[in-house]
Amino acid sequence: MKLVTAIIKPFKLDEVREALSSLGVQGITVTEVKGFGRQKGHTELYRGAEYVVDFLPKVKVDAAVTDDLVERVIEVIEGAARTGKIGDGKIFVFPLEQVVRIRTGETGAQAL
Amino acid sequence: MKKFLLSMCVGLGLLLGASAAMAQVTDAAPAVAPMMAPEAPAAVAPMVDAAALAVAAAPAAEPTAEPTPHKGDVAWMMVATLLVVMMVIPGLALFYGGLVRSKNMLSVLMQVTVVFSLVLVLWAVYGYSLTFGGEGLIIGNLDKAFLAGITMDSVAATFTEGVVIPELIFVAFQATFAGITCAIIVGAFAERIKFSAVLIFTAIWFTFSYVPVAHMIWGSGGLLIGMGKMDFAGGTVVHLSAAVAALVGAYVIGKRVGYGKEAMAPHSLPLTLVGAALLWVGWFGFNAGSALEANSNATLAFLNTLIATAAAVLAWCVGEALLKGKASMLGAASGAVGGLVAITPAAGYVGPMGAIAIGLAGGFLCLWGVNGLKKMLGADDTLDVFGLHGVGGIVGGLLTGVFVSPLLGGGGDADFSIISQVSVQALSMLVAAVWAGVVAFIAFKVADMLVGLRVTEDEEREGLDISSHGESAYNR
Numbered sequence: 001m002k003l004v005t006a007i008i009k010p011f012k013l014d015e016v017r018e019a020l021s022s023l024g025v026q027g028i029t030v031t032e033v034k035g036f037g038r039q040k041g042h043t044e045l046y047r048g049a050e051y052v053v054d055f056l057p058k059v060k061v062d063a064a065v066t067d068d069l070v071e072r073v074i075e076v077i078e079g080a081a082r083t084g085k086i087g088d089g090k091i092f093v094f095p096l097e098q099v100v101r102i103r104t105g106e107t108g109a110q111a112l
Numbered sequence: 113m114k115k116f117l118l119s120m121c122v123g124l125g126l127l128l129g130a131s132a133a134m135a136q137v138t139d140a141a142p143a144v145a146p147m148m149a150p151e152a153p154a155a156v157a158p159m160v161d162a163a164a165l166a167v168a169a170a171p172a173a174e175p176t177a178e179p180t181p182h183k184g185d186v187a188w189m190m191v192a193t194l195l196v197v198m199m200v201i202p203g204l205a206l207f208y209g210g211l212v213r214s215k216n217m218l219s220v221l222m223q224v225t226v227v228f229s230l231v232l233v234l235w236a237v238y239g240y241s242l243t244f245g246g247e248g249l250i251i252g253n254l255d256k257a258f259l260a261g262i263t264m265d266s267v268a269a270t271f272t273e274g275v276v277i278p279e280l281i282f283v284a285f286q287a288t289f290a291g292i293t294c295a296i297i298v299g300a301f302a303e304r305i306k307f308s309a310v311l312i313f314t315a316i317w318f319t320f321s322y323v324p325v326a327h328m329i330w331g332s333g334g335l336l337i338g339m340g341k342m343d344f345a346g347g348t349v350v351h352l353s354a355a356v357a358a359l360v361g362a363y364v365i366g367k368r369v370g371y372g373k374e375a376m377a378p379h380s381l382p383l384t385l386v387g388a389a390l391l392w393v394g395w396f397g398f399n400a401g402s403a404l405e406a407n408s409n410a411t412l413a414f415l416n417t418l419i420a421t422a423a424a425v426l427a428w429c430v431g432e433a434l435l436k437g438k439a440s441m442l443g444a445a446s447g448a449v450g451g452l453v454a455i456t457p458a459a460g461y462v463g464p465m466g467a468i469a470i471g472l473a474g475g476f477l478c479l480w481g482v483n484g485l486k487k488m489l490g491a492d493d494t495l496d497v498f499g500l501h502g503v504g505g506i507v508g509g510l511l512t513g514v515f516v517s518p519l520l521g522g523g524g525d526a527d528f529s530i531i532s533q534v535s536v537q538a539l540s541m542l543v544a545a546v547w548a549g550v551v552a553f554i555a556f557k558v559a560d561m562l563v564g565l566r567v568t569e570d571e572e573r574e575g576l577d578i579s580s581h582g583e584s585a586y587n588r
Contacts, residue, residue, distance in 0.1 A: 045438070046211075046377055047486075051377050
């Protein structure tokens with residue numbers, strides 16, 4: 001099993017969710033996050049005071065999937081989240097040791 | 113120590129208030145009596161006009177009738193007074209509140225509210241008497257302290273001979289001016305001052321700066337009005353003097369922790385616009401109400417307040433777009449306030465086109481006030497009190513001397529001299545500014561000695577809402 005974590009542009013969230021659903025991914029966790037990468041921040045001007053905003057708002061999507069699904073999950077996230085402009089985000093993949101469905105006590109791939 | 117002093121202030125205030133109330137009761141008693149007298153038609157009429165009816169009923173007995181208030185004027189002055197109250201709470205409070213960080217929101221709302229309330233009480237106790245009682249050069253006298261002798265029959269003169277308004281509404285109207293002046297100042301040291309220090313400063317500065325400056329410009333026998341100073345609704349009395357006090361405060365108290373290094377972006381510009389809009393609407397009471405009558409002079413001030421402000425909004429936006437590339441909402445809101453300040457001294461004196469010119473000048477120069485001038489001054493004037501009220505007050509005060517000229521559409525006499533009027537305006541503003549600044553400096557030092565001006569660095573970082581008032585503005 002793998003945990004796929006994607007940092008994407010907030011307005012791409014719906015497309016990514018639809019793409020993952022159509023692949024059969026049963027659930028995702030979404031978090032609003034801030035960060036910086038190659039995309040520059042912007043400056044805000046309040047009367048005479050100028051503030052540089054370095055951290056831009058992004059959405060983090062976590063999806064736990066079976067090994068055989070990983071490549072296609074990465075593919076569809078890439079496809080759905082891409083605009084071609086700087087700041088589209090990144091996808092990280094981690095090995096996942098264990099999953100437990102709390103309600104039933106199922107573990108492993110059964111719990112996904 | 114702090115709590116003790118605070119409670120002492122409150123106790124003293126209550127004591128003064130109670131004695132004032134007693135003084136009023138004794139004064140009011142004889143005033144009520146005539147209304148109960150057997151003048152049958154008068155008894156059922158509304159109280160305000162009882163005297164008028166009584167006079168009308170017996171014209172033969174009293175041929176030289178005293179002027180009596182007109183109901184229309186009374187109604188307008190009550191509405192105008194309410195509008196000025198609305199300017200302060202919630203107008204000014206929200207205009208300021210939206211501009212601070214969310215952790216200091218309540219402290220600003222609180223300072224505006226309590227400073228306003230404190231000054232209203234002090235005004236009734238002795239402020240009104242020292243400002244509008246007596247004919248001193250610098251200050252009035254204490255004959256009307258505790259509003260002694262002011263009854264429902266007392267009248268105050270207006271700018272029209274033979275037209276009067278009840279003195280009670282004049283006391284109330286002027287009270288709101290004193291209150292807003294002191295409330296404007298809190299913007300300069302927001303986000304770091306001790307609440308108790310604000311109140312001590314306010315009581316001292318109100319007494320020794322607002323009162324004499326207002327008397328000198330508006331009181332009978334006042335030094336600056338004697339020189340020919342023109343200040344229709346308080347460009348100097350209210351805005352310039354508050355702005356100078358504010359700037360002195362910003363210097364004396366010092367910069368906020370992290371100023372210039374950390375982001376201190378406003379937490380809610382929508383609230384700031386709400387506040388600015390309430391200020392704009394309320395300002396019709398402030399400026400048009402300063403005519404003291406519901407007459408054509410008030411309507412001139414009304415129209416000028418409308419279009420000068422609009423011109424200032426446009427000027428600020430154009431200036432910002434040219435200099436920074438983008439016109440901002442905060443700029444539009446600030447431009448409105450800058451324009452309102454600039455037209456204040458001129459409102460009932462200049463013509464509408466003069467008002468537009470003053471508005472444009474006010475908008476552009478206040479934009480400079482919060483940018484170039486602010487950098488030159490080097491003070492952390494948190495909410496740009498000097499940049500808006502100081503620059504706007506100076507621009508408006510000087511240009512009043514220009515656009516009153518009948519050649520430029522103003523209401524001045526045919527022999528009106530721009531040069532001599534502008535010199536009078538400049539000199540009187542200098543006097544008022546120095547006076548307000550010196551008193552402010554002393555008042556801040558006294559407050560510093562008594563309770564200390566600043567909260568601790570930890571409290572400042574935590575935010576004044578929690579550390580000074582024990583509550584937060586936004587709970588999830």
